[in-house]
Structure formats: C-alpha cells, structure tokens
Amino acid sequence: MSVLVDKTDLSLKYTAHYNEVKDELFANSSDILNAQRKKAFQNFVLQGIPTRKNENYKYTNLNPAFVPDFKFIHTREEKKADMSEVFRCDVPQLNTNLALVFNGWFYKNETEKGDLPEGVILDSLESISKERPELLEKYASLANVEEDPMVALNTAFAKDGFFLYVPKNVVVESPVQIINLLQDEKDTFSTQRNFILVEDGAKVQVLLCDHTLNLNQYLNNSVTEIFAGNNAEVEFYTLQNQHNKATNINSVFIDQQRDSRVTTHTASLHGGLIRNNLQFALNGENAEAHMFGMAFMDKKQHVDNFTQVIHAAPHCESNQIYKNVLDEKSTGAFSGRIHVVRDAQKTNAFQRNNNLLLTDEATMQTKPQLIIDADDVKCSHGATVGQIDEEALFYLRARGINEDQARLMMMNAFAHEVVKEIKLEPLRDRIDELVDKRLKGEVSRCHDCAYQCDC
Template sequence: MSVVAEKADLSLKYTAHYNEVKEGLLEDSADILNAPRNQAFRDFVSQGIPTRKFENYKYTNLQPAFIPEYSFMHRREPVEVDLNNAFRCDVPQLDTHLAYIFNGWFYDRGSQVGNLPEGVILESIEKIAHEKPELLAKYATLAKTGDDPLVALNTAFAKDGYFLYVPKNTVLEKPIQLINFLQAEKDAFVTQRNFIYVEEGANVQVISCDHTLNLNTYLNNSVTEIFVGPNASFEFYTLQNQHNSTTNLNSVFISQSRDSKATTHYATLHGGLIRNNLKYILDGENAEANLFGMAFIDRKQHVDNFTQVVHAKPHCQSNQFYKNVLDDEATGAFAGRIHVVRDAQKTNAFQRNNNLLLTDKATMQTKPQLIIDADDVKCSHGATVGQIDEEALFYLRARGIEESKARLMMMNAFAYEVVQRINIEPLRNRINELVDKRLKGEVARCHDCAYNCDC
C-alpha cells in the first residue's frame, strides 16, 4: 500500500460511487428502504471511513480494506454454482429450515423453507419491502446511521438480505439456518441488510454461517436489526469461516422487550479481518441478554469484538463471556461496554474476556467498560491476557502426556467453557470438532467443503 493511498481520503471514492449509482438504487428499491438512504449517505460523508482516531475503532485499522478497486454487488446475479453441492459443511444430525444468501442477496433456489410453521416468514428483504412494507416499519430505527459510518454506508447501499418474522406465541421446533456465500469473478464489495422480528411469546433459534467459495478479495458490510417481543426467546449463532482475503464487517442490533431472553454466540474459526459490532438495548423490565463469543486465529488474521449493552429498564440481567486463542502474528481486540442508565435499578451485569496467546508475536487488546448511572446495581467486569500455564503443562507431561498433546488438551479446556454454552447439541458437537481441528492446525476450512477456502 503506497503512502499516497494511506493518506488519501478513501471516503471520496465511495462518495463518487454512491452519486454514480444513487438513481438506480432509488428506482429499484421500495420506499421503506429508500427513506433513510440519502441521510445515511450524508452521515457517512460527515464521518468517513473509520480510522484509529475513532474511539470505537482504535484497535482496528480498516483503511487497507477499503483501498482495493471492488466491483459492487448492487444487482441480483445468476448463481453459477450448485449451492447444495458447493456447501457440504453440514452439521451431522442437525435438522433445520435452510436458506441461502449469495453476495448479500437472498436466493429461493435450494432453500428449504416451505414447511415453516403458519405465519412464519423467511424471505428476501427486498421482496418484503415491496409487498409487505408494514412489517418493516421499524427499519433503520435501531441501526443509527449517525453513530457509525459502517452502518451509514450499509444503509445508503442496502438492497437485499434476509427477512425473518415469527408471529405471536409461535415456537419453531427446528432452527433457521442461513448460509452466507461470497463468490464473484472480481474482488467484490458486498452490502447485506437483514431484519428479524420475533413477536410476543415466540421462540426461535437462528444459525448463520459465513463462507467464501473462491480466493478473490471481499469486503462484506452487513447490518442486522433484531426486535425481540415480550416474553419471547431468541438465540442467534454465528459461525465465521472465511479465507484470509476477506474483510467481514458485521453489525447486529437487538432490542428486547419485557421478560424476553436473547442470546448471541459468535464462533470465529477463520477470517482475514473480522469486526463484530453488537449492541443490545434491554428496553423492558426483567429482560435477559447473553453475549458469548470465541475466536481461534493465526497467521496475520485480526478479530475485533465490540459489544454494547444498554440497561434501559430496571430488573434486567446481562452476561458477556468472550474467549480468544491467538497464534503466530494474529491480533485481536475486545471492547465490552455496559451502560446502566438512570433509574435502571436492580440491574445485574457481568462481563468477562479471557485470551490465550500461543506466541510472543500474537497480541491482544482488551478494554472492559462500565458506565453506571443508577445506584442499586450489581456489575462486574474482568479481562485476562496470557500464555499457557507452564506449571500445568509440566503437570500433564509428568504424567506421560507428550507436550503437543498436553498443549492441545489445555487449549481445548480453555475453549470448552464457551463452546458448552451452545444449546443446540448437534451444532455444539460440530463446533467442538472444528475447534479441535483448528487448534491442531489441521484445517483453516471445513474439511468437507467442495472449495479450498484456505489461502
């Protein structure tokens, strides 16, 4: 990367592109998607692409990711691969409602969503915006374009993604599984916009899997807004397994009503640069939020988990627990923010981040934060960064276990606590298997993929 490119205001390139395609974006999209588009673009221009000078991005340098000359995926393109054959990283014994998203666009072909319970909708957000815009009445109300330039850029370019609606008191016996593929003939910039609405008393589990099908360079900017109604239960599992030339910018916003329970669980097994933005708003009494995550990275990969939990009402509880294993020259960051607003009394909020560095060149930045404006609360946070305990390693070796196996046992034990919080047993077993292979260095991709995702 040249010095000139480093110093250039990269946002000018994206400003020019938006002005070039704006008319087409507005003509092709429904009013509900167009309404915030121009303001979002103005918010992006005023903020620019995040640099390390942005407090919320101080540990992640996004500038290089925006330099390549990408082709933009503004239109639905024919899928040139058989998705059912290209993706064979299945989870044994996992029975799901399956849907595909290809370069940010929802595809019916190959999807298996026809037997969903009555009233449940899993569809293209573009189609819903045209046919049932009333279901998107809260679109762009959680993801504030003035707060984050990545969200602003997504909202300005948003065309499609998935839409999930679960009506009142509906319980899905099988999880929803969303397979997000990236494949293009040239380096590609992908914008994906998703929306989930879980009504009162409903119960649903969602599994999202991110994969690349060839070795081109990708920048994927995804935003998901999730509304969890009163007394509803929602679980969201994300499996990230993309090659080293991929930048995955993933922003998820969740609003919870009274007596609801929402859980997110991120498993990062491979990826070039990954930034997970996650914001919860506990907007009803007795709501419970659980945020779990784990990352296993090596080479020069980078993963940054940025979480925010806003306790906006009394008698709510949140738990954050993230673990990372970093090898080679990998870098990582975790910033967890808990904000207890005034009058949100009887709050229980806990946060923990533990990190294991396998080499002297691996680095980790961790920044737990508490902002407490109420006086009757229980809040705690903690973080650790260290290497394998040599005394414990010696203990295992003294009992006849060779060093490589002893190290693997200790790393698996380190990861176990987070893996076991996955409530879907077949998925938990599969991730246990993938984590074991990842720690052994055997795979940087699922061993059953038809495409070699490692670069």
C-alpha cells in the same frame, strides 16, 4: 494492517461511486430502504472510513481494507448452487430450515423452507419491504447511522439480505440456517441488510454461516437488526469461516422487550480481518441478554469484538464471556461497554474477556467499561491476557502426556467454557471438531461436498 492510506482519497472514492449509482439505488428499492439512504451517506461522508483515531475503532484500522478496486453488486445476479450437496456438510446432523444469501442477495430458488410453521416468513428483505411493508413500518431502525460510519455506509448501499418473521406465540422447532456465501471472479464489495422480527411469546434459533468459495479479496459490510417482543426467545449463532483475504464487518443490533431472552454466540475460526459490532438495548423489564464469543486467529489475522449493552429498564440481566486464542503474529481486540441508565434499578450485568497468546508476537488489546447511572445494581467486568500456564503444562507432562498434546488439551479446555453454552447439540459437536482442527493447525474443509468451505 500497516499500509498507509490517505483517508480523504478513500472517502472521495466511495463518494464518487455513490453518486454514480444513487439514482439506481433509489429507483429499484422500496420506500422503507430509501428512507434513510441520503441521510446515511451524508453521515458516512462526515465520519469517513474508521481509523484508529475513531475511539470505537481504536484497535482496528479499516482503511487498508477499502483500498482494492472492488466490484459492487447492486443488482441480483444469476447464481446456481445445489443446497443439498454443498452446504449441509457444515453441520451434518443438524436438521435446519436452509436459506442462501449470495454476495448479499437472498436467493428464493435455493431456499429450503423445511418445516417452518404456518405464518413464519423466511424471505428476501428487498421483496418483503415492497410486498409486506407493514411488517417493517412500525419498527424504527435499531441501527443508528449517526454513531458508526460502517452502519451509515451499509444503510446508504443496502438493497437486500434475509428477512425472518416469527408471529406471536409461534415456536420454530427446527433452527433457521442462513448460508452466507461470497464468490465472484473479481474482488468484491458486498452489502447485506437483515431483519429478524420475533413477536411476543415466539421462539426461534438462527444459525448464520459465513463462507468464501474462492481466494479473491472480499469486503462484506453487514447489518442485522433483531427485535424480540415480550416474552420472546431468540438464539442467534454466527460461524465465521472465511479466508485470509476476506474482511468481514458484522454489525448486529438487538431490541429486547419485557421478559424476553436473547442469546448470541459468535465463533470466529478464520478470516483476514473480522470486526464484530454487537449492541443490545434492554428496553423492557426482566429482559435477559447473554453473549458468548470465541476467536482463533493465526498468521496476521485480526479480530475485533466491540459490544455495547444498554440497560434501559429495571430488573434486567446481561452476561458476556469472550475468549480469544491468538497464534503467530495475529492480533485481537475486545471493547465491552455496559451502560446502566438512571432508572434501570436492580440490574445484574457481568462481563469477562479472557485471552491466550501462543507466541510472543501475538498481541491483544482489551477495554472493558462500565457506565452506571443507577444506584441499586450488581455489575462486574474483568479481562486477562496471558500465555499457557507452564506449571499446569508440567503437571500434564509429568503424567506421560507429550508437550504438543498437553498444550492442545489446555487450549481446548480454555475454549470449552464458551463452546458448552451452545444449546444445539449437533452444532456444539461440530464447533468442537472445528476448534480442535483449528488448534492443531489443520485447514478444515467440508468433507462431503464439492466446495472448499474455507481456505
């Protein structure tokens, strides 16, 4: 990411585009999506595209990613894809409720609702915000447009994405799988806004799969808001498997109420530049948040995981484990911030980031942080950056295992601590397979479908 770009010129470029299309954005969107649009863009202009001078983007300069002359998709385009032939190959044995998001737009005709229980809604955010606004009106936006310019830019341009609603005490037995595809004849800028509402006592598992279907340049700026009611349970899995010319800015904001339990898993297997923002707000007593992440980068790929956990209520627990394997000239970053507010007594908060560098040219930056304003808490954080243990490698080779196989075994063991936390067995097996291929340097493909799922 060494390209020098004038920050002011880039901001003017996106300001000019917004001014060209703002009337269309307001005219064709719901009052809910329009409510913060003007304020959001003003905040984007004030902050600009993040560079390393922005403390929260200290290790990731996004400016070069915004340079291409992108096509913006502000209206729904006709797209056709056979879901049964193209996408089930991702996790062959996993029976899911499938939905398709294409270049940031939800496609009803390509959605397979499967066996969703009565009352559960899986639909277009654009449609729901117009037809069922009551489902969104009582929930204030979890994504603050004043804190992150990428969230502000998303809010300014947002038109569509997926909406998932699980009513009170409903258990969705089969996971909801969102296939998030990028494909166009031109370099494309995609904006996607998603909302997941899980009411009191409800349970759901969501799998979001990010793919690119050709080799054009893509920039995807996505925001997902998740609200977990009292005693709700949510598992949110993200599988990022895009090519080297794709930039994925993925921001997830989660609001947890009393006795809720939310688990997130983020697996970054391919991508040119990946920035994952994850913010948890534990706003009810006895809430639990569990965050797992792993990334496997090579060439000049870059991954940056930025997490924030706000313990705003007593008797809550959070746990984070993030692991990275970096090869060749790849770079990685992890910034983890835990904030325990004054009245959040009896908090348990743990954070760990472990990183394995396979070459002398791979680099990793890690910054765990604790902000504790309460006095009766248990909190810890730690980070390691290192290379393969030569003594352990010698131990395996002394038992007749060749060096390549020994290294592969050690890398798999390093990653397995995160993989084993995946509750969906078919997904866990598939991730194991993809991780193994990734560590061997193989380009993984969907073997039984018409499209190449990553490049």
